[in-house]
Amino acid sequence: MLSDYQFKGVKMDYKMKLTEDELAILNGEKGEVMAKVMKSLVMYGDVFNAKRMVEISAPSHFVTSFGISIMKAVFDIMDEINNAGITTIEKFTVDPRPLDYDNVKCNPLEKLVFGIMYGKQEDYEEQLKKTGLKDSNAFSCTCYMEEVGNIPKKGDILSWAESSAVVYANSVIGARCNRNSALIEMFGAILGKVPEFDLLTDEGRKATWVVEVKTSKKPEAQVLGSAIGMKVMSDVPYIKGLDKFIGKELSEQAKDYLKDMGAATASNGAVGLYHVDNLTPEAVELKHALIQENAKVYVIDDAELERVKNSYPIIWKKPDAKPSRCFIGCPHLSYNQLIEWTDRIGRELDKQKKTKVALETIFTSAPDVVAHFKENKEYHERLLSYGVRISSICPLMYMNNPICAKRAVVTNSNKLRTYTTARYYTDEEITSIAVRGDISK
Amino acid sequence: MKKEFKGRNVVAGTVQAQSVVSRKGMNTLATFQKSILAKKKTVFGSDQNNEDLYKKEITGKALCLPKTIGSTTGGMVLQSAAALGLAPKAMLFSESIDSIGAAGVILADVWTVHKIVTVDNLGQDFLDYVKDGMTVTVKEDGTVIVE
Numbered sequence: 197m198l199s200d201y202q203f204k205g206v207k208m209d210y211k212m213k214l215t216e217d218e219l220a221i222l223n224g225e226k227g228e229v230m231a232k233v234m235k236s237l238v239m240y241g242d243v244f245n246a247k248r249m250v251e252i253s254a255p256s257h258f259v260t261s262f263g264i265s266i267m268k269a270v271f272d273i274m275d276e277i278n279n280a281g282i283t284t285i286e287k288f289t290v291d292p293r294p295l296d297y298d299n300v301k302c303n304p305l306e307k308l309v310f311g312i313m314y315g316k317q318e319d320y321e322e323q324l325k326k327t328g329l330k331d332s333n334a335f336s337c338t339c340y341m342e343e344v345g346n347i348p349k350k351g352d353i354l355s356w357a358e359s360s361a362v363v364y365a366n367s368v369i370g371a372r373c374n375r376n377s378a379l380i381e382m383f384g385a386i387l388g389k390v391p392e393f394d395l396l397t398d399e400g401r402k403a404t405w406v407v408e409v410k411t412s413k414k415p416e417a418q419v420l421g422s423a424i425g426m427k428v429m430s431d432v433p434y435i436k437g438l439d440k441f442i443g444k445e446l447s448e449q450a451k452d453y454l455k456d457m458g459a460a461t462a463s464n465g466a467v468g469l470y471h472v473d474n475l476t477p478e479a480v481e482l483k484h485a486l487i488q489e490n491a492k493v494y495v496i497d498d499a500e501l502e503r504v505k506n507s508y509p510i511i512w513k514k515p516d517a518k519p520s521r522c523f524i525g526c527p528h529l530s531y532n533q534l535i536e537w538t539d540r541i542g543r544e545l546d547k548q549k550k551t552k553v554a555l556e557t558i559f560t561s562a563p564d565v566v567a568h569f570k571e572n573k574e575y576h577e578r579l580l581s582y583g584v585r586i587s588s589i590c591p592l593m594y595m596n597n598p599i600c601a602k603r604a605v606v607t608n609s610n611k612l613r614t615y616t617t618a619r620y621y622t623d624e625e626i627t628s629i630a631v632r633g634d635i636s637k
Numbered sequence: 638m639k640k641e642f643k644g645r646n647v648v649a650g651t652v653q654a655q656s657v658v659s660r661k662g663m664n665t666l667a668t669f670q671k672s673i674l675a676k677k678k679t680v681f682g683s684d685q686n687n688e689d690l691y692k693k694e695i696t697g698k699a700l701c702l703p704k705t706i707g708s709t710t711g712g713m714v715l716q717s718a719a720a721l722g723l724a725p726k727a728m729l730f731s732e733s734i735d736s737i738g739a740a741g742v743i744l745a746d747v748w749t750v751h752k753i754v755t756v757d758n759l760g761q762d763f764l765d766y767v768k769d770g771m772t773v774t775v776k777e778d779g780t781v782i783v784e
Contacts, residue, residue: 236747243647243739259709266673269720270713273748313674357709377712377740394736429662429706430735464686466662466706466735509685596674614686615667615708 211242212391218249221387229280233383240380241391249389250396252355254348254371255330256284256385257339259357260378261291262593263320264313271316273379274323277386284328284385289339289346291358292528292560293317294593299585300558306599313597327382335588336562337361338455338528340369343564350477353396355384359466360459360527360611366469368446368454370477372396375430375468395469401478402488403434403471410497414441416622417453418610420496421460423504427494430466434487439474446475448532459527460610511617517604522553522630523591523618525560526609534561534569534586538579540623544631545582552583554633555606563588584630592616606635639784642763646779647734648742650754654699654726656771656783659689660764663702665711665737668695669718680723699773700725703764705738715741719751727775730757731764756781 214222222238224231241249260270294314302310321329330346337358339346348354350370356362357376365371374395376384384390394400405428409415415438424433442450454472461467471479471486478486524537537559545551559579561569566586570576579586591609595601595616605618606629613620621629629635664684671683679697682690696718705711715738718724728742734757742755756779767773767783774782 232747236743239743239747240736240739243734243743244736260713264674266676266721267713267717269717269749272720359707359709362709375709375736377737377744378710379713379716379744380736380740381709425706430704463707466704466737511685596670598675614664615670 210238212238212246213248214238227280229276229282233386236380237383237387237391241393244391244393246391246393248392250353250392251389252353252384254352254354255286255346256288256354256381257346257356257358257361258288258290258378258381261335261590262294262314263316263318265315270379271320271323274320274327278323278326282386283326284382285388286385287328287330288385289330289334289336289344290324291335291337292588292590293335294590296587296589299587300589300594306597309597309599328385333563336528337590338530338562340364341530341562341565343531343568344562353390355381355390357381359462360455362468363458363462363470364455366395367458367471367476368451375466401469401486402432403486404431404488404491405433406487406491406493407433407435408493408495409435409437410495411501412498415496415501417456418460418608418620419501419505419622421457422464422610423496423501424470424494425461425463425465425467426504428465428467430468432469432471433467434471434473434479434491436473438472442475444474448530450475452530452533455527455530463611463614508613508620510619512604512619513602514604516635518634519555519604519606519629521603521605522555522557522626523560523605523607523609523612524557524626526591526607526612528565528588529559529561531565531568534559534565535575538575540627541582541584541630542578544627548631550631553630555630557584557630559584559586560589560591561586639782640766642759642781642783644729644756644759644779644781647739647755647757648746648752649777649779650752651775651777652699652726652754653772653774654697656701656767656769656773657690657693657695657698658764658767658769659687659700659702661687661689662704662706663687663690663700664707665705665714665741666708669714673714673718673721673723680718693769695725696723698725699727699729699775701729701731701764701767701773703732704730704735706735709737711737712740712744715753716744716749719745719753720749722751724751724753727754727756727773729759729763729773729775729781730755731759731761733757
């Protein structure tokens with residue numbers, strides 16, 4: 197049954213059951229801007245047949261961290277919110293900043309373009325602060341790292357965006373969050389409520405795909421995630437056979453693997469939740485009861501992974517160009533991954549009888565994680581001595597600069613490959629390339 | 638030959654436009670970002686993984702697709718495209734709309750003066766029938782006529 201209300205003189209039908217307080221907000225009793233926030237969430241809920249709003253139970257994470265000048269429409273909304281004195285109920289974290297001239301060097305032309313592109317960065321960060329940003333270090337796509345501290349509990353209801361963080365929170369932590377868009381996540385954080393549908397419900401968390409991993413060795417996380425994402429798109433997969441390779445406990449290594457795999461499922465498809473047999477919290481608890489009847493089956497073997505990897509188009513102008521930069525850490529690296537990558541680069545340098553990487557190589561990680569890593573003087577100094585730099589930027593936003601996009605950039609991130617001209621290589625391949633300085637085998 | 642399909646209104650409206658068709662999920666950020674960042678007056682698809690839309694004109698078209706995929710910035714990208722006058726006139730989904738696509742068209746509707754008329758649940762028959770360059774008429778009740 198439809199209800200209706202008057203919004204700025206315009207009649208709007210809605211289907212959700214709203215409380216008196218929610219209806220009052222919709223009717224403008226807390227001002228026009230809050231009414232628009234509510235209207236957006238009610239329309240959003242109605243599309244997905246949500247029956248009601250539910251309270252969020254943990255701080256939010258926002259996806260929009262960049263002040264790109266042409267996103268004026270977004271800044272206008274932020275102004276409306278700030279001018280109305282509206283803030284989020286709890287402090288939030290946000291995705292990485294786009295720039296770090298100290299650690300990711302740019303030529304004058306690139307800098308000029310960045311200056312134009314991200315000309316609103318300072319203004320936008322000020323808008324974020326006014327809205328409820330946690331602190332000046334709260335810029336990372338991996339807000340759930342212990343050092344960053346935005347860590348929900350199993351069962352928490354979230355209003356997050358950032359596809360890699362949402363899929364991690366749902367799958368590895370067992371929190372409940374839909375794949376919200378930028379701005380929608382902010383509206384939920386302001387209202388303290390989100391419409392209840394899809395991944396917030398038991399039914400919506402059931403798997404409609406069974407993915408059977410039948411590879412001869414541990415699959416590359418980012419290629420496995422890519423294959424799953426491209427196949428199941430926005431459905432929920434239940435992955436069998438992966439625990440054989442990454443274990444039955446959510447160790448730091450297993451969580452890092454799932455972080456990288458999940459980011460690829462979310463960017464190469466639109467996966468918001470996956471279950472891993474014997475490993476992720478709901479799969480451990482509910483086992484195969486999580487799989488819907490008549491779930492489709494996708495078998496992944498060595499040949500399938502090879503097929504997927506070979507399907508990635510090469511969009512460098514010169515396919516055999518010498519690379520000029522290497523990004524490792526999209527999503528941001530954990531502390532353990534910074535240690536592992538330092539060791540990996542060290543071993544490769546020994547193997548190639550070199551002391552420094554030949555290719556400008558940048559590891560990206562959250563500001564608080566980098567601070568933790570710097571406390572480990574031995575590893576930090578070793579990494580710097582290899583010629584590798586550490587930054588907390590978003591490589592994707594760096595590559596959005598059309599001048600930077602012309603560079604031959606290599607990465608081990610399937611997300612970065614998807615959105616930019618960067619070329620994907622496996623961890624083993626990229627280690628060798630970074631040290632050698634070229635892509636020839 | 639004219640064929641009629643009935644879907645569900647997400648953002649109701651009346652519009653007529655030429656179709657551009659993606660047979661698979663459209664990655665909104667990857668498709669729109671290059672043209673928006675380059676301040677083009679028209680969006681040409683820039684997603685290297687989507688050969689259906691790659692380098693095709695999208696602004697002002699009736700964009701026919703199963704769903705959107707990819708980054709959660711997608712909704713904001715659609716809203717910004719609408720505010721800049723770069724959005725498609727209509728988005729016509731064969732499947733149920735996804736959360737990012739829905740957010741984009743709702744944000745455009747509530748927070749900008751530009752509307753992207755949106756209908757979902759049009760069915761696989763719709764996507765099988767419609768081809769690039771056909772004339773698509775969307776009616777207020779969610780009826781879509783392709784000819």
